[in-house]
Amino acid sequence: MGSTSTAAPAAAPGLRERKKQRTRDALVDAAHRLFLSQGYARTTVDEIAAAVDVSQRTFFRYFANKEEAALAILADAEEYFIERLADRPPEEPPLLALRIAVCAAWRDLSTEDYQQGSRGVGAALELLRLIESTPSLLAAQLRRSAEQEQRVAAILAARQGVDAVQDPRPRLLAAVFGAAVRTAHLAWSTAGDRQREEGPEGMIAVIEAQLDHLGPALVAGHWSSDTGH
Amino acid sequence: MGSTSTAAPAAAPGLRERKKQRTRDALVDAAHRLFLSQGYARTTVDEIAAAVDVSQRTFFRYFANKEEAALAILADAEEYFIERLADRPPEEPPLLALRIAVCAAWRDLSTEDYQQGSRGVGAALELLRLIESTPSLLAAQLRRSAEQEQRVAAILAARQGVDAVQDPRPRLLAAVFGAAVRTAHLAWSTAGDRQREEGPEGMIAVIEAQLDHLGPALVAGHWSSDTGH
DNA sequence: AGGTTCGCTGTCAGCCACTGTCATAATTTT
DNA sequence: AAAATTATGACAGTGGCTGACAGCGAACCT
Known part of the structure; x- marks a missing residue:
């Protein structure tokens, strides 16, 4: 790992994409935890977003709707x-x-x-x-x-x-x-x-x-x- | 049909219930017509209610949600x-x-x-x-x-x-x-x-x-x- | 290394589905 | 006819979801 050029056959992850993946994982985890602890309906999208410290708008850029996250x-x-x-x-x-x-x-x-x-x-x-x-x-x-x-x-x-x-x-x-x-x-x-x-x-x-x-x-x-x- | 007393074994319809049934049918028909002509998403509940001349609130007393009407x-x-x-x-x-x-x-x-x-x-x-x-x-x-x-x-x-x-x-x-x-x-x-x-x-x-x-x-x-x- | 481009994000504004509440009018019951 | 019941309307509020625009940082090119 750590090759400077773009040679890896499986496409180098890239810093940007890794961050995206981490954000997505965090959102899924937070949603999952909140849903299980307080129920699906009683959990707002704002809560989930706040738990990961992103805006509500960003949540909807990762998931088409609340269900998709669940x-x-x-x-x-x-x-x-x-x-x-x-x-x-x-x-x-x-x-x-x-x-x-x-x-x-x-x-x-x-x-x-x-x-x-x-x-x-x-x-x-x-x-x-x-x-x-x-x-x-x-x-x-x-x-x-x-x-x-x-x-x-x-x-x-x-x-x-x-x-x-x-x-x-x-x-x-x-x-x-x-x-x-x-x-x-x-x-x-x-x-x-x-x-x-x-x-x-x-x-x-x-x-x-x-x-x-x-x-x-x-x-x-x-x-x-x-x-x- | 047309018996004046309340004797029918299947419970007399009653004026109130007949009106309710007519409202419901009208809502279903209006919804159906609007959905088919302009699409489901582009049809608002207010439109359907307005077509039958009831309030939006009344619509939701007949159907739990928009899908149910469809x-x-x-x-x-x-x-x-x-x-x-x-x-x-x-x-x-x-x-x-x-x-x-x-x-x-x-x-x-x-x-x-x-x-x-x-x-x-x-x-x-x-x-x-x-x-x-x-x-x-x-x-x-x-x-x-x-x-x-x-x-x-x-x-x-x-x-x-x-x-x-x-x-x-x-x-x-x-x-x-x-x-x-x-x-x-x-x-x-x-x-x-x-x-x-x-x-x-x-x-x-x-x-x-x-x-x-x-x-x-x-x-x-x-x-x-x-x-x- | 520098500048440019591109993509992710936040903010704001807004639509619409859906719900609680209360007053009112209509119907049924007694 | 009065009382109890029930459908409805008007109003306000929450929350899911979207479009538009601006800022910022990574990626790419020279």
């Missing part, structure tokens, strides 16, 4: 999940690839150096509970999930070599997978603190259980057969 | 769907019951006297497009769908005689079904106007196609088999 951590995690999914070999069955990617994401993000600040597994649990109990946040989170599903569908379509707009199966599979993960989130965040002590393995177990239920649930639903309208 | 029609439709689902006999396979209920809802709401005002099939199409292109509305709609899924899950659990909190399958099936319907909405609203001319049958066909794809999509996803972690 969901920033989840957004980063989902970004990581997308990368892991893209890593999987195309020969792998789609649902298996999804399963491995989501488990890898949870494991990595819990053990790696992402632990600092408000980015641990315990914090994730409290965040999920906060989201579930705050209508405005839940709405924003579901919208983000919908966008995420579009991206997943595109990746699946590319893997299988089918057209993403013509063939509805990638979208449907992505939606089903998203539903399973969301159901797992809900089950995990309401399951009491016993699960919490198990760390990421607890969450992974719940997700896998949901995925295992997919088949039986649909079979029990007798989805086939003619309806006769 | 989604009121969908909310009524989903209410009707829930009723149809509750009508289905418990012996019926769950997914078949869901399928019949959603098709019946679309058919009934298109042919019945619900056609007045902005409650036709054509209006539904434009509304779905508006929602899909307005982040704020999409978020609110997805949150409503999530609540709806909880209700559906409860009904399914009761039908099958299982515990709604212990057994995750009703929730999962409800989520999967919701995903299929949402995917169908998206496909229908972006399918061009050819579908629109087919009336409700076009929409129903798309939904049924999505449901038919559920099985193959999951089978192609190789959901079973051990992953080995």
